[in-house]
Amino acid sequence: MSTPHIPCLRFGVPYRSLNQSEVKDYRDGSVKATLSQVNAGVIRRDLKTINQARESLQKFSTKELMDISAKAGELFLQGDLPIGEDGSIQSAQDYVETLSSTSGLPHVMVRKNMDKIHYALTHLELILNGLTRGIDFSVLDQGYGKHGDSPVCFFPTTHALGLVMPSNSPAVNSLWLPSIALKIPIVMKPGRDEPWTPYRLIQAFIAAGAPKEAFGFYPTDHEGAGDILKHCGRALIFGDKTTTDQYSGDPGVQVHGPGFSKILIGDDEIENWEKYLDVMVSSIADNGGRSCVNASAVIVPKYAKEIADALGQRLGPLKPLPVTDPQAVLSGFANPKMGEWIDQTLTSDFSEKGASDMTAPYRDGDRLVKAEGGTYLRPTIAYCESMDHVLSNREFLCPYASVVEVNQNHMLSAIGPTLVVTAITKDACFKKQLLGASNIERLNIGPISTMKISWDQPHEGNMFEFLYKRRSIGMAA
Amino acid sequence: MAIENQTQQAAADLDTHVAEIIKWHFSDETGSPFWLDWARDQSWDPLEEVKTFEDLCNKFPNFQDEWLRDLPNKVWVPKAYKDRPFNIFETGGTTGMPKQRIGWEDFRIDYTAFSETLSDEHFPRNHYWMMVGPTGPRRLRLAIEHLANERGCSCYFVDLDPRWVKRLIANKQFDQARAYMDHVVDQALTILKNREVSALFTTPKLLEALAERKDLVRAGIKGVFCGGTTMDKQYARFLVEEVCEGGKIGFVPTYGNTLMGLARHHPISRENDYSIAYYAPQPRAVLRVINTENNQPVAYDTWGRVELSTLTKEFFMPRFLERDEARRRRPWTEAPWDGVAEVRPFGAMEKNIVEGVY
Numbered sequence: 001m002s003t004p005h006i007p008c009l010r011f012g013v014p015y016r017s018l019n020q021s022e023v024k025d026y027r028d029g030s031v032k033a034t035l036s037q038v039n040a041g042v043i044r045r046d047l048k049t050i051n052q053a054r055e056s057l058q059k060f061s062t063k064e065l066m067d068i069s070a071k072a073g074e075l076f077l078q079g080d081l082p083i084g085e086d087g088s089i090q091s092a093q094d095y096v097e098t099l100s101s102t103s104g105l106p107h108v109m110v111r112k113n114m115d116k117i118h119y120a121l122t123h124l125e126l127i128l129n130g131l132t133r134g135i136d137f138s139v140l141d142q143g144y145g146k147h148g149d150s151p152v153c154f155f156p157t158t159h160a161l162g163l164v165m166p167s168n169s170p171a172v173n174s175l176w177l178p179s180i181a182l183k184i185p186i187v188m189k190p191g192r193d194e195p196w197t198p199y200r201l202i203q204a205f206i207a208a209g210a211p212k213e214a215f216g217f218y219p220t221d222h223e224g225a226g227d228i229l230k231h232c233g234r235a236l237i238f239g240d241k242t243t244t245d246q247y248s249g250d251p252g253v254q255v256h257g258p259g260f261s262k263i264l265i266g267d268d269e270i271e272n273w274e275k276y277l278d279v280m281v282s283s284i285a286d287n288g289g290r291s292c293v294n295a296s297a298v299i300v301p302k303y304a305k306e307i308a309d310a311l312g313q314r315l316g317p318l319k320p321l322p323v324t325d326p327q328a329v330l331s332g333f334a335n336p337k338m339g340e341w342i343d344q345t346l347t348s349d350f351s352e353k354g355a356s357d358m359t360a361p362y363r364d365g366d367r368l369v370k371a372e373g374g375t376y377l378r379p380t381i382a383y384c385e386s387m388d389h390v391l392s393n394r395e396f397l398c399p400y401a402s403v404v405e406v407n408q409n410h411m412l413s414a415i416g417p418t419l420v421v422t423a424i425t426k427d428a429c430f431k432k433q434l435l436g437a438s439n440i441e442r443l444n445i446g447p448i449s450t451m452k453i454s455w456d457q458p459h460e461g462n463m464f465e466f467l468y469k470r471r472s473i474g475m476a477a
Numbered sequence: 478m479a480i481e482n483q484t485q486q487a488a489a490d491l492d493t494h495v496a497e498i499i500k501w502h503f504s505d506e507t508g509s510p511f512w513l514d515w516a517r518d519q520s521w522d523p524l525e526e527v528k529t530f531e532d533l534c535n536k537f538p539n540f541q542d543e544w545l546r547d548l549p550n551k552v553w554v555p556k557a558y559k560d561r562p563f564n565i566f567e568t569g570g571t572t573g574m575p576k577q578r579i580g581w582e583d584f585r586i587d588y589t590a591f592s593e594t595l596s597d598e599h600f601p602r603n604h605y606w607m608m609v610g611p612t613g614p615r616r617l618r619l620a621i622e623h624l625a626n627e628r629g630c631s632c633y634f635v636d637l638d639p640r641w642v643k644r645l646i647a648n649k650q651f652d653q654a655r656a657y658m659d660h661v662v663d664q665a666l667t668i669l670k671n672r673e674v675s676a677l678f679t680t681p682k683l684l685e686a687l688a689e690r691k692d693l694v695r696a697g698i699k700g701v702f703c704g705g706t707t708m709d710k711q712y713a714r715f716l717v718e719e720v721c722e723g724g725k726i727g728f729v730p731t732y733g734n735t736l737m738g739l740a741r742h743h744p745i746s747r748e749n750d751y752s753i754a755y756y757a758p759q760p761r762a763v764l765r766v767i768n769t770e771n772n773q774p775v776a777y778d779t780w781g782r783v784e785l786s787t788l789t790k791e792f793f794m795p796r797f798l799e800r801d802e803a804r805r806r807r808p809w810t811e812a813p814w815d816g817v818a819e820v821r822p823f824g825a826m827e828k829n830i831v832e833g834v835y
Binding site for chain 2: 017018019037038039041042044045048
């Protein structure tokens with residue numbers, strides 16, 4: 001197959017820009033696709049007529065759109081779908097191989113991400129039930145109705161959901177999937193290195209019967225991304241702390257940044273810590289340690305050094321494997337400079353007193369390795385003497401976690417804002433404190449991996465509440 | 478005449494012009510104090526050794542534009558203009574002292590010639606123009622008005638201070654920059670609402686901003702004459718196909734500055750991928766795309782640094798290195814000499830350049 005060109009989609013219609021970027025193999029830099037890059041004016045111009053996109057979805061009932069979504073899920077997982085403009089077709093296996101080659105994710109991880117997306121698309125009823133707290137979907141179609149015995153009326157807060165997507169993990173696309181069934185079109189800037197997943201999802205939706213007008217796919221520059229965030233009314237952005245700080249006060253922008261997710265073990269369970277090593281390892285290392293729900297710290301009342309050593313023993317020996325190996329757990333870096341930067345940062349931070357690299361004794365060689373043709377970072381576990389150390393609450397795009405001893409009474413104040421907390425405790429008093437903590441977005445009580453998410457309970461923002469608002473209504477009989 | 482013959486003839490005309498201009502600027506009877514003094518400090522004599530454009534390229538070093546900032550204006554006055562007050566036109570000056578070029582009739586000559594390249598369909602005669610862009614101490618303001626007048630038109634003006642915009646952007650005051658742009662666009666829309674205007678001169682960004690708030694075709698705009706900032710192929714296509722509605726409004730991109738005059742463009746369309754090539758008003762100005770390491774033109778269609786030589790009786794500026802890079806294009810029947818295409822700030826691929834709306 002010749003190198004495909006992925007066009008911009010303007011209301012679903014392909015538009016080939018004269019400016020193009022290249023999506024490259026993370027190993028040898030060979031070009032896997034060219035990607036149309038549009039100027040911001042194109043997006044602003046299309047947003048002026050975005051009503052037509054919303055009208056195209058309003059012709060369907062919510063139920064019909066959920067059925068289309070489910071069909072799209074099957075097509076995404078297994079189907080042959082258009083890629084590029086010349087009639088080329090991408091099979092599911094093509095998608096796995098290409099995404100793996102540009103993202104560095106092993107095939108097994110791409111498949112797991114596909115499964116997550118597939119699950120989300122095929123279980124939209126469950127998800128929307130959770131998001132809407134069980135309202136009858138006819139209420140969304142009609143705009144009003146009854147919930148329990150009360151009249152309810154919802155109106156959309158926007159004509160389009162803006163999306164400024166990352167490149168690090170395909171499953172983040174599952175966040176916007178409910179938008180189509182909620183009849184809100186999308187206007188997306190894909191991640192520069194990961195156009196594959198959103199493009200395939202859009203093609204799956206269209207093949208399943210969704211109106212193409214509902215999909216805007218605009219690879220663009222910083223100005224274009226800013227315009228998506230500014231003009232869509234409601235938008236999601238993914239980024240680092242600088243990005244999240246920039247939009248933190250904007251109610252129209254839902255920010256997805258670092259999670260700083262953590263595992264906490266209570267006084268009552270700490271003597272059994274060895275029982276929970278598997279949960280710790282999977283929380284830290286699943287999905288290559290790339291997710292915001294990966295644990296980046298283990299906070300314990302004692303045995304921090306022993307736990308860090310045990311995690312070091314488990315994670316230290318892990319090394320890059322061929323992308324086709326089902327046992328592969330590490331991801332290569334699409335941008336090798338990112339790997340180099342992380343390695344340098346860790347080395348520099350470890351030089352500050354009060355932290356030790358507990359993986360180093362079990363790692364035969366450097367943290368940063370060139371292997372399988374690409375750049376990889378091997379796992380790192382940091383034992384920190386206190387939460388004051390710079391490494392105690394960091395998050396990196398690789399399997400990384402600190403292990404720190406903190407008195408149980410101080411844990412909740414010490415952890416700071418945290419996306420997912422897995423608290424291993426049976427202590428009723430501690431559980432009560434955890435349930436009352438305002439700095440935790442999702443709380444797992446018991447030995448549940450931080451990676452386990454509930455589709456009907458969003459761990460970060462409720463898409464329905466973001467896209468719709470309730471108003472009071474009176475209607476003459 | 479075949480293009481090869483046209484090109485040869487144009488090159489011969491340029492050589493004749495160069496000899497005449499060298500004689501003018503380096504003769505005691507007509508030359509300016511600056512060039513006469515400069516020649517005295519050299520070990521060679523321009524009058525003897527520069528007879529052709531190639532001689533000029535080989536003998537003269539790059540013109541230092543700091544001279545235009547640091548030296549008094551009077552040193553540039555050719556003896557023949559000694560008793561006539563001059564216009565002072567500025568360029569740069571975002572911070573500190575701007576560079577100044579003096580002149581008398583050059584802008585009129587340049588823009589009268591340029592008028593011949595405009596069509597009556599898109600730039601109707603005996604009507605009204607509007608310029609939305611940098612006025613103040615720039616040559617452009619008088620030049621545009623002259624161009625409009627040349628076509629029997631009068632011109633409305635909305636000012637924009639590019640120095641202020643560049644400072645705002647450099648200081649990351651994007652909200653302020655946006656507010657200033659809105660303020661400029663508001664004024665332009667007010668004129669469009671209350672007066673008849675058929676032709677616009679503006680910058681690409683301002684054109685886009687105007688079109689986002691007003692249907693320019695319905696507002697009566699027939700032609701847009703546009704310059705000031707980089708227009709890559711995609712942006713040019715967007716402006717032609719969408720903002721100017723695929724030809725309903727004639728789109729005339731230009732490349733020019735206070736030091737050169739005005740370069741015309743080769744028509745752009747899908748056929749040439751909207752790659753805008755500009756051709757200097759030779760022989761009064763010459764653009765080369767060169768490799769600065771060896772002072773030779775780069776191969777056609779490859780990238781090099783833009784070098785400008787301005788060769789008028791009012792102003793002699795040999796081999797000034799512009800802050801732009803471009804692709805070298807082949808001669809064209811309407812302008813049988815090298816063109817410069819896809820102009821962008823020098824080093825644009827390596828670093829962010831503050832351009833703003835101008």
